[in-house]
Amino acid sequence: MFNLDLKERIKRVAIYLRKSRDNEGEESDETLAKHRNRLLDIAKKNNWEYEIFQEVESSMDSNRPEYQKMIHQLKESFFDAVLSVNLARVTRDDAETPRFMRLLREEDILFVTDSERIFDLEIQEDWQALKFTGFVNNWEYENIRAQLRKGKIDSAKMGRWSNGSPPFGYIYNRLERQIEIDKEKAEGVKLAFQMVIDGIGVDIIAIHLNQLGFRTNRGNLFQGNSIQRMIRSEIYKGWIISNRLKGRNTYEGKIRPKEQWIIIKDAVKPCIIDETTWNLANEKLDQRKRLSPRAKQRRHGLSSIIKCALCGRTHSVTIRKDRNNRKEIKPCNKKNQLGERCYNRGINYNTMMELIIDSIGTKRKQIITELENLKEERPAIDTKSKKINIIEERIKKVKRTLEILQIQLEEELIDLENFKERKKKRTIELDNLQKELKKLQDTTAQDEIESKETLIKRLDFFLNNWQQLEDFKLNESLMSIISKVIWHYPKGSKEAPKLTIEWLE
Secondary structure, eight states: OOOHHHHHHOSEEEEEEOOOEETTEEOOHHHHHHHHHHHHHHHHHTTOEEEEEEOSSOTTOSOOHHHHHHHHHHHTTOOSEEEOSOHHHHOOOTTHHHHHHHHHHHTTOEEEOTTOOEEOTTSHHHHHHHHHHHHHHHHHHHHHHHHHHHHHHHHHHTTOOOSSSOOTTEEEETTTTEEEEOHHHHHHHHHHHHHHHTTOOHHHHHHHHHHTTOOOTTSOOOOHHHHHHHHHOGGGGTOEEESOEESSSTTTOEEOOGGGOEEETTOSSSOSSOHHHHHHHHHHHHHHHHHHHHHHTOOOTTTTTEEETTTOOBOOEEEEGGGTTEEEEOOOOOBOTTOOBOOBOOEEHHHHHHHHHHHHHHHHHHHHHHHHHHHTTOTTOOHHHHHHHHHHHHHHHHHHHHHHHHHHHHTTSSOHHHHHHHHHHHHHHHHHHHHHHHHHHHOOHHHHHHHHHHHHHHHHHHHHHGGGSOHHHHHHHHHTTEEEEEEEOBTTOOSOOEEEEEEOO
């Protein structure tokens, strides 16, 4: 029963629920409902405020959004205790368990089980007891994983599908544990393979399928990457490949040596694509991949720098042979997934370069003014404080974006793949901003003076020498001082063209 002193500390609890697996398979929803009612009874009996965090997926899912949400709120001191059936229901991963326990101890949060036992991890006996429980849970967990892996390998050898949701073009027959062709979607697969063989790029194929009304299994628009994954997948020629990944999923796992793969040929009959067609399409993809490095070698002074203000695409540089080999920044013309074109216009290359050089000159004057203010200790212009405020605001926005992403995932407004990709980018951005903020906060006035003096030297060198630099070196020098140039010149707009530069400092 409850320790009364510990019980008095608890006002608000986080109730955590998820399904578990054993050697017989996954628990029923009925069992989960019983656990939920039991934990709610405990919270209500003790007049605790509570918030429920319940995973939709099973306990084998390594990407648990509700768990991550709970951990975030625990760090913000929203709760006095975590209430769960036992520690195994929260985590039994040998890496995550000690992290979770350490968080509870550091934040002075109690752990309560459905037997009404309260663990205070500041007390050594409670720490050791829960740690031992975690060890047993991890041992059990690894045994279950080994059994599931063995079962999956056995299923693959029998030609049964055990790789999760079937790919686009197939449906899963639960009775036979086999996949079967979805005739309507299979037409989209056949079309994609034929278009690749005809030499059409995957981005164009994605647009074409979208325009015809095809959507991915999650109901999303096709992207070039999803078409490429489709063409590379051996399932379309009837093969089932298992034991390819060492790890929990495509994003975190590592590919095993090929000799460890379990390859079952002719496992799916009939298959959507014959082997000859599959091989031809994959050879075409390989050819396009081999061509891409040569295209990347054509580097101009403004390569990869000019970004479309409307869609974010990089404006490429072209040489107009019909106009005495004049260089131009090409119009954007990027198509979205429905084939609608962007309408940002291009500009003469030399004109763009003049605008950039003028901006660099203006930037130099601004830095000199800031340097003079620093040396004279003028309080009127506090550039450091301004920068700190700007970075702090950007950090708040990124954190808010991450919170919105989490909500979108929970509300099923975005799929898991897009969530992971967007979260990864934002997490990297947040990490960089926090490092930049710390560096700025630790920077003394003398450090800032020396930094600006160095920057002025770099700008002077560039302004004095840029006309003599070869394209490769010019591009390299520009990218050492400029993050990107955002170009805004919509077709049909009466507004003057606008250029915004994001600087590297």
